[in-house]
Amino acid sequence: MAGHNKWSKIKRQKAATDGKRSKAWAIIAREITVAARVGGGDPAMNAKLALAAQKAKRENMPKENIERAIRRGTGEQEGQNYEEHIYEGYAPQGVAVLIEALTDNTNRTVADLRSMFTKAGGSLAKSGSVAYLFDRKGFVQVAPDGALDLFELAIDAGAEDVEEEDGAFIVLSTPEEFMAVHQAFEAAGAEVADARLVQMPRSTVALDASSAQKVVRLLERIEEHQDVQAVYSNLTAP
Numbered sequence: 001m002a003g004h005n006k007w008s009k010i011k012r013q014k015a016a017t018d019g020k021r022s023k024a025w026a027i028i029a030r031e032i033t034v035a036a037r038v039g040g041g042d043p044a045m046n047a048k049l050a051l052a053a054q055k056a057k058r059e060n061m062p063k064e065n066i067e068r069a070i071r072r073g074t075g076e077q078e079g080q081n082y083e084e085h086i087y088e089g090y091a092p093q094g095v096a097v098l099i100e101a102l103t104d105n106t107n108r109t110v111a112d113l114r115s116m117f118t119k120a121g122g123s124l125a126k127s128g129s130v131a132y133l134f135d136r137k138g139f140v141q142v143a144p145d146g147a148l149d150l151f152e153l154a155i156d157a158g159a160e161d162v163e164e165e166d167g168a169f170i171v172l173s174t175p176e177e178f179m180a181v182h183q184a185f186e187a188a189g190a191e192v193a194d195a196r197l198v199q200m201p202r203s204t205v206a207l208d209a210s211s212a213q214k215v216v217r218l219l220e221r222i223e224e225h226q227d228v229q230a231v232y233s234n235l236t237a238p
Helices: 002-039 047-058 063-074 106-119 150-157 175-187 209-224
Strands: 083-090 096-103 123-125 134-142 161-165 168-173 192-201 228-233
Touching: 002 047, 002 063, 002 096, 002 228, 047 063, 047 175, 047 192, 083 106, 096 106, 096 192, 096 209, 106 123, 106 209, 134 175, 150 161, 150 168, 150 175, 168 175, 175 192, 192 228, 209 228
Parallel strands: none
Antiparallel strands: 083 096, 083 123, 096 228, 134 168, 134 192, 161 168
């Protein structure tokens, strides 16, 4: 029985890992499709597509999946027509929530998100109610490299700030300078673990552990929704 329990746990862990990977691949595939639809299927001429393709490679997404997503975007292969949308809301205790989504059915997405917020004691808000509390920033996560002066490289490339977090360096920039900063690190041979545009809160709301757990559970449910690409909030908690 002990062996059976151990194997069941291993299977559950593998299923969770596979589920997360499938979700990540689905998110990236949509990004690639939309980027190709808007800017064309050549990454060399489409910075947004190039960034999405690089993200796919970091997630070990198969090459054929990437190419298929591009073909859907350019119309060479039939697929769903996704639209980009930003949704805004308030979680319990007035925590601001900003949601980036790619959806082929806005009515479904809005209804699902509204239900999540309502059940959690929050509310879906009108456009503009929350967005002003966040700033769009370029985000590049780089592994430490003794051979490179990461701070000097970041400043020379046009970055705004460099922070050290959990043994890695987070380089922040304006959206306009993001690609230049990203490419500068890659050209220097630095190990780029992540690179994307994010929403940074201008200020944060501090909650105790109990209140924060309720907000985190809502954020996790939103993240799991099939149409959601990214979720941001101004929550800070112990």
